[in-house]
Amino acid sequence: MVTAAAQDQWRLLDVQAHDIRLTQIAHKQRSLPELAKIAELEKKLADVDDVLIKARTVATDAARDLTKAEGDVEQVRQRVARNQARLDSGQGNSKDLQAIQHELESLANRQGVLEDAELEVMERQETAEAAVRGATEKREQVVAEVAVVAAARDKALEALTDESDAEAHDRENAAAGIPKDLLALYERIRESNHGVGAAKLYQRRCEGCRMTLPPNDLARIRNAPQNEVVRCEECSRILVRTAESGL
Known part of the structure; x- marks a missing residue:
């Protein structure tokens, strides 16, 4: 007893x-509303990051496709220029010149098809880059919001920590001598x-x-x-x- x-x-x-x-x-330290808000924002940030990664991937693919499309168009243009120069010079017999003329017509059709494809890729790239910019801006907004809420959380935690320290000191004094x-x-x-x-x-x-x-x-x-x-x-x-x- x-x-x-x-x-x-x-x-x-x-x-x-x-x-x-x-x-x-x-309990207050564990259940601050800022903690729940930060958790919500971190999930939102993860979702935005997923969107940003996908947008960047699409933009990278489009840039690669555009480089290839531009190269294809340039090759046709160079060939057209060479053939046109030969045709304008009048070098070769009539059969050769006729063949060059037919090839120029074929190259013109080919160039049109490639330029249309190039334009389509350019539009796809612009759309992808716009998506990247939009996701980047959204991410910056969320990050800024996290910073604001985190600052509020830190301030609240600091106040609670000070209160806890003072309470612990008073508790120690109250227990002294028991x-x-x-x-x-x-x-x-x-x-x-x-x-x-x-x-x-x-x-x-x-x-x-x-x-x-x-x-x-x-x-x-x-x-x-x-x-x-x-x-x-x-x-x-x-x-x-x-x-x-x-x-």
């Missing part, structure tokens, strides 16, 4: 109040009872589990010495007796 002076038992209530506040602060065996009992009970190891007995009710004590328990506590550490039969928490216990 653990015994302690009544005033030491009363001090447990101060320690408990600080522990409850520390738990509340820790007998070690009483404090150890309190800590053991607190760990297994949702952070509450001691509660006030108020108007015959345990403030830990909110249960009104039956007559036999009240009689037991009423007859116990003031230095005896009594506990609630329902929740096992330390019951601290005060003038308002209703005994």
Whole structure:
């Protein structure tokens, strides 16, 4: 059986109040609205990155296709220029010149087809580059929003950390001088009872589990010495007796 002076038992209530506040602060730190917002924005950013990667891939493919299309058109143009020069020079017999003329007509058709293909690729590239610009701007917007929310989160966490540090300091002062065996009992009970190891007995009710004590328990506590550490039969928490216990 653990015994302690009544005033030491009363001090447990101060320690408990600080522990409850520390738990509340820790919960606030874990559940800041900014944390949920950042998680939402990070998912949004990942989606934008996926879109940006796909847009860049399409733009790269289009650029490669355009380079090839431009090369194909240039080759035909150079051949047309050479043949036209030969034709204009009048070099060769009539059969050769006629063949050159036919080839020029064929090359003109070929050039038209290639230029149409080149124009189509250019349009595809422009569309892809516009998509890249749009996704890039969207990403920059989301990144900027993340920065704003992260700054708000850091500010809130800093304030909560300062509050937690002050509360921990006050808790340490409140616990100083409490007998070690009483404090150890309190800590053991607190760990297994949702952070509450001691509660006030108020108007015959345990403030830990909110249960009104039956007559036999009240009689037991009423007859116990003031230095005896009594506990609630329902929740096992330390019951601290005060003038308002209703005994």
